[in-house]
Amino acid sequence: MMSDSKIQFDAKIQKALTTRREKGLQRSTQVFSHFSDNRISLSTSNATAESTPYINFSSNDYLGLAREPELISAWQQGLNLYGCGSSASPTVTGLSMAHQSLQDKLCEWLGYPRAVLFNSGFSANQALLFTLLDKHDHLIQDKLNHASLMEAGMLSPAPMSRFKHNDMNDLSCKLAALSLSQAKLVVSEGVFSMDGDVAPLNELSHQCQKHQAWLAIDDAHGLGVLGASGAGVTELLGIKPNILIVTFGKAVGLSGAAILCDESTGEFLNQFARHYVYSTAMPPAQAYAISYAITMIQQQTWRREKLIELAEILHESLSTLSGYRVTNTAIKPLICGSSQQAIDLSSYLKQKGMWVGAIRPPTVPANSARLRITLSSCHSPQQVSRLTQEIIQYYQLNKKSRGHD
Ligand SMILES: Cc1ncc(COP(=O)(O)O)c(C=O)c1O
Structure with missing residues (x-):
């Protein structure tokens, strides 16, 4: 008997949506208006009316570049020079001088012979693991690695373990238990996206050398924020992994990504990475703007200094809360416990004009739902003080301080 696909798909979809709703894990996608600074407002059905703006403590625009007029002008200049789209895959006719100079700039800044550009960090991570690994190899990932790495690892033919x-x-221990004949790839984030802590790169590199494994670091959240020139965690800790993944949608203020590697790995990805070969190259004007943003990151050290100043203000007020986690990055988690506790605090802050997303399982482990507070150098010290005062006030009102004295 033929099955009715519509009934079967509908049943599957309804079941998944209902379970997610019942567990309180439903994600809602909001439409926002973004202002020239760090404020956002919810779009309303009335085209002329806008809701009250919120101060945004949820974006990954750590250096405030996404709406920076100087960078907007650079992108416009790129459009004048190169037009809108790249019109083809890089291996056909999609690679322009703007892409070429971005690759060169990345190589020089981050210290690698080759840079391979992708349209997103998600596709760069998938491309790396799918292309490099086969069933004879072994992949070892940090348990808290980003979904793009975990998913690629699960779908790749190589066996995967997690430390x-x-x-x-x-x-x-996990490396020691593997066969000597297997090629091993260890993958970690440089700065963990939901926890804001930094991977112990020295030790990671030592372990990889000892067990003759390759090390790949995804520094999506370290680039721009860490290191004297903003080159990220590898600059901060003076360690160069075999492979470095960087993304441009966070501190760089645009979007896209690159894999930095040696000559032959770069050539291998150019030849075989399907996300590279079979995908239209990013618009050349975007590549032009990314190069411009990198110069801003290198030269405008005040943006990183401002982040440190803001982090100190936050730390001074929140450090006695038991859920507060100390980090030296722009990501400041405040662990609430249950999803409902995180949602309640996030809703309270919204009423007070501050947008701080509640991050819940499965994005974070069970019982560690949290506010993921992110700082940006376009916040003012007063805005950060206001946030911390409201958080303290919330805990006092709700007697939920659990450790705050
Ligand atoms: C560690 C990490 N890697 C990769 C990505 C994906 O990057 P993109 O947003 O450019 O796809 C993210 C995005 O949040 C991330 O946090």
């Missing part, structure tokens, strides 16, 4: 977050003893 406890930032636990080098666990990594060492």
Whole structure:
């Protein structure tokens, strides 16, 4: 008997949506108006009316470049020079001088012979793991790695194991248990996106050398924020992994990504990475603007200094809360516990004019739902103080301080 696909798909879809709703894990996608600074407002059905603006403590625009007039002008200049789209894959006719100079700039800044551009960090991570690994190899990932890495690892033909977050003893044991003949790839984030902590790159590199494994670091959240020139966690800690993934949708203020690697790996990705070969190259004007943003990141050190100043203000007020996690990055998690606790605090802050997203499982482990507070150098010290005062006030009102004295 033929099955009715519509009934079957509908049943599957309804079941998944209902379960997600019942668990309180439903994500709602809001439409926002973004202002020239760090404020956002919810779009309303009335085209002329806008809701009250919120101060945005949820974006990854850590250096405030996304709406920076100087960078907007650079993108416009790129459009004048190169037009709108790249019109083809890089391997056909999609690679322009703007892409070429971005690749060169990345190589020089980050210290690698080759840079391969992708349209997103998600596709760069998938491309790397799908292209490099086969069933004879072994992939080892930090347990808290981003979904793009985890999913690519699960779908790749190589067996995958995961080590406890930032636990080098666990990594060492797992590496030691593998066959000497297997090629091994260890993958970690440089700055963990939901926790804001930094991977122990020295130790990771040591373990990889000891067990003759390759090390790949995804520094999506370190680039721009860490290191004297903003080159990220590898500059901060003076370690160069075999492969470095950087993304342009966070501190760089645009979108896209690159894999930095040696000559032959770069050539291998150019030849075989399907996300590279079979996808239209990013618009050349965007590549032009990314190069411009990199110069801003290198030269405008005040943006990183401002982030440090803001982080100190936040730390001074929140450090006695038991859920507060100390980080030296722009990501400041405040662990609430249950999804409902995180949603309640996030809703309270919204009423007070501040947007801080509640991050819930499965994005973070069970019982560690949190506010993911992100700082940006376009916040003012007063805005950060206001946020911390409201958080303290919330805990006092709700007697939920659990450790705040
Ligand atoms: C660590 C990490 N890697 C990769 C990505 C994906 O990057 P993109 O947003 O450019 O696809 C993200 C996005 O949040 C991330 O946090």
